[in-house]
Amino acid sequence: MWARPVSQLGIDMVFIDSEHTPHDRSMISWMCQTYAALNMAPVVRIPEPDPYLAQMMLDGGAHGIIAPYVESPEQVRVLGGAVKYGPVKGDKLRGMTHGGAAEAELEDYLAQRNARNNLFINIESVPALEALDDILAVPYIDAILVGPHDLSCSLGIPERYEHPDFEEAIRTIISKSRAAGVGVGIHHNFMRQQIRWVKSGANLVMHSSDVSSFVRMLTREFQEIRAAVGADSGAVREQSVNL
Numbered sequence: 001m002w003a004r005p006v007s008q009l010g011i012d013m014v015f016i017d018s019e020h021t022p023h024d025r026s027m028i029s030w031m032c033q034t035y036a037a038l039n040m041a042p043v044v045r046i047p048e049p050d051p052y053l054a055q056m057m058l059d060g061g062a063h064g065i066i067a068p069y070v071e072s073p074e075q076v077r078v079l080g081g082a083v084k085y086g087p088v089k090g091d092k093l094r095g096m097t098h099g100g101a102a103e104a105e106l107e108d109y110l111a112q113r114n115a116r117n118n119l120f121i122n123i124e125s126v127p128a129l130e131a132l133d134d135i136l137a138v139p140y141i142d143a144i145l146v147g148p149h150d151l152s153c154s155l156g157i158p159e160r161y162e163h164p165d166f167e168e169a170i171r172t173i174i175s176k177s178r179a180a181g182v183g184v185g186i187h188h189n190f191m192r193q194q195i196r197w198v199k200s201g202a203n204l205v206m207h208s209s210d211v212s213s214f215v216r217m218l219t220r221e222f223q224e225i226r227a228a229v230g231a232d233s234g235a236v237r238e239q240s241v242n243l
Contacts, residue, residue: 002210003031007038015187015206016044018057019068025060032061043120049075051082058086064118066145071127073134076119080140083119085110118142123173124150132173136180143183143204146173161193174201189216 006014014035018028032042045066046053054065067079081088081097088096088110096102102110119140123129124147135141148161157163170186177184178201185204186197189212194205208216 003034003038007035007040011040013041013043013064015066015209016042016062017209019045019047025056028057028062029060032057032063036061036063041116041118043118045122049079051078054079054082055086058083058117063116064120064142066120066122068122068147069124069128069150070121070135071125072131073138076121076135076138076140079121080119080138083117084114084140086114086117120145122147125154127154129169129172132176136176136182141182143185144173144177145204145206146170146184146186148186148188161188170197171200178203 014031016023016028016031016035023031028044032044035042041063042061043064043066044057044062045068046057047068049067049070054067057065065079065083067075070076070079077097081093085093085096085102088102088106101107120143121135121141122145123132123135128135129151136144148166149159151169152158152160152163152166155163155165155169157166160166174184174197183204185202185206186194187206188194188197189208191207194207198205
């Protein structure tokens, strides 16, 4: 239902969430293949930073993995191994992600097999901020994605997105990521904040969600209708306008 109309919007990728939504594996795979067929890269947020979940979504057709609540460079290495070096596993993979070299033939094979795979790391907590330099030093990251709600809660200022501490955290994440040659963005529902952070150096926009956009549009339109006709919302009544 959504895929073809969305494909007319000129977007580069579609964020498919499996952390906070009840989509099962087969549904996510169908969504990935559908959006990919319409030239939009499907990027899946997995429920936790687990390399096996990452590989599962890639096998189902995802072009990228968003790993939530990452707080250490070792988590990035493990995820990077799954995203960039699949299907290698076990001791061989651990060696490769800790500086070991792969055979030339294997290296070429893995580069071709995983060429479209991207790894996005969610920075969503104070420990992640404190470890950001070490996280960015791991070579597998394509982009950092800020989780504003969890980050604001970790900072002790829930949903206060204009608080100086939150703004300073975002500026730090943007500047350090760009200095490391890594893309960076923030998942936000409101255009004003998106524009602000892009002007501050973010180069990845993960904007809104299907449900949020739908609700905002209907809320605005219903308010305009009620204001125009002087209607109040409520139960259906004779001789009244009911929305």
